[in-house]
Amino acid sequence: MKYDDTNIFARILRGELPAHKVYEDDTAIAFMDLMPQGTGHTLVLPRAPSRNLLDADPATFGPLMAVVQKIARATKEAFAADGVTVMQFNEPAAGQTVYHLHVHVLPRFEGVALKPHTGQMEKPEVLAANAEKIRAVLANS
Ligand code: AMP
Secondary structure: OOOOOOOHHHHHHOOOOOOOEEEEOOOEEEEEOOOOOOOOOEEEEEOOOOOOHHHOOHHHHHHHHHHHHHHHHHHHHHOOOOEEEEEOOOOHHHOOOOOOOOEEEEEEOOOOOOOOOOOOOOOHHHHHHHHHHHHHHHHOO
């Protein structure tokens, strides 16, 4: 399947749609997941267009994972989490619903299960407050 540049994340990358951004640089951006599976659920995207991991240029992965690590550390600190789950889905059979490569970063808390994937939409004020907490940690690191 070919990359379709009308996907939601391509539109966020172009600034055509809003997002609760927590970080951006030349290679990647990170913003809050609209339907979080847990507190602080953040998505990290490379700017380079690819549908998912399967068609991506391998040169994408180094800078992308460096940002994933930065966000994993920041979300763990921002929410005083016990751990961090990192997930990435490829094609519908694997659970992918938006077709621009992205990595899920999920702060995890002992004994707290993840909510369903693409379940309930979070309130904008909660997403805004959580994004602010992550940005505050990043600003001090
Ligand atoms: P995936 O199923 O791996 O393709 O993940 C797509 C993720 O994007 C899901 O967790 C959705 O909750 C999330 N999502 C969908 N639309 C938006 C949006 N406009 N802004 C932020 N997150 C979104």
